[in-house]
Amino acid sequence: xxxxxxxxxxxxxxxxxxxxxxxxxxxxxxxxxxxxxxxxxxxxxxxxxxxxxxxxxxxxxxxxxxxxxxxxxxxxxxxxxxxxxxxxxxxxxxxxxxxxxxxxxxxxxxxxxxxxxxxxxxxxxxxxxxxxxxxxxxxxxxxxxxxxxxxxxxxxxxxxxxxxxxxxxxxxxxxxxxxxxxxxx
Ligand code: IMP
Ligand code: MG
Numbered sequence: 707x708x709x710x711x712x713x714x715x716x717x718x719x720x721x722x723x724x725x726x727x728x729x730x731x732x733x734x735x736x737x738x739x740x741x742x743x744x745x746x747x748x749x750x751x752x753x754x755x756x757x758x759x760x761x762x763x764x765x766x767x768x769x770x771x772x773x774x775x776x777x778x779x780x781x782x783x784x785x786x787x788x789x790x791x792x793x794x795x796x797x798x799x800x801x802x803x804x805x806x807x808x809x810x811x812x813x814x815x816x817x818x819x820x821x822x823x824x825x826x827x828x829x830x831x832x833x834x835x836x837x838x839x840x841x842x843x844x845x846x847x848x849x850x851x852x853x854x855x856x857x858x859x860x861x862x863x864x865x866x867x868x869x870x871x872x873x874x875x876x877x878x879x880x881x882x883x884x885x886x887x888x889x890x891x
Pocket of ligand 2: 750751752753754810811
């Protein structure tokens with residue numbers, strides 16, 4: 707297996723920066739949901755897993771967690787059409803609950819837009835989005851996002867849950883891939 711150092715062009719967000727921002731987000735969410743008795747954090751697999759598990763440790767209000775996996779249709783590895791199929795659905799009903807949808811990254815916004823349509827149809831009491839990364843300049847579909855970890859430039863990133871062809875999700879930082887080195891390696 708190739709060492710990521712062969713194609714890492716830069717560390718965009720360090721482990722320390724991630725931790726600091728997660729503490730802030732955790733505080734904000736804990737205060738915003740102080741009065742909620744029905745909070746559920748819904749994580750979109752697989753990219754959002756690390757973010758969810760670290761973030762929930764910073765949240766002091768009681769909450770449940772749920773997972774959802776979606777597959778995109780007709781998309782290349784690096785862009786999405788927004789047409790999705792649910793390959794793993796939630797195990798509980800979210801009707802009348804306060805939902806925070808936890809995502810790794812929003813790029814065009816198409817995937818998230820489709821997920822929101824599906825989940826909002828189930829009539830939650832409230833529904834907001836919390837994303838670790840926001841590639842804001844790439845947005846094609848306007849999606850409401852309440853909590854953003856970091857706005858990042860239009861570069862392909864990996865690590866901290868985000869994959870490069872299914873690998874390197876375990877890295878504790880967010881790195882930028884040198885596409886040329888990655889492809890020719
Ligand atoms: P969207 O539908 O264009 O917003 O695509 C969002 C999805 O594309 C994310 O959930 C990721 O799975 C993937 N994605 C977009 N940009 C990156 C990236 O820079 N690194 C890794 N995955 C990405
Ligand atoms: Mg994803």
